[in-house]
Amino acid sequence: MFGIGMQELIIILVVALIFIGPKKLPDLAKALGKGVAQFKGAMDDVKGTFDEGIKKEVNQVKDSLLEEKSDKAQAGEGDKKEGAPPDPYQAAEEKAEEKKDKPT
Secondary structure, eight states, X not given: OTTOOXXXXXXXXXXXXXXXXXXXXXXXXXXXXXXXXXXXXXXXXXXXXXXXXXXXXXXXXHHXXXXXXXXHHHHHHHHTSTTOOOOHHHHHHHHHHHHHHSOO
């Protein structure tokens, strides 16, 4: 956990036993365990909130892209109808092809 090996953990426990005493050490360990559990719970809440926000934003972007795609598809179908103005890009491409086909 925290990058502490077994030897370091034993040294920390021996020093704590010397300075705190054998009577107060279990109470301190219990309080430390509760603190770590509360910290972990708070971090899980923050992570959950962050993940929820990211998913919401991704879904909004995805919906807007799908909407743009359907709008473009509908606009493309409208150009094929009679009386619709010609596509300027298509007209330019056709003129360029005609120039390539004509010998100079």
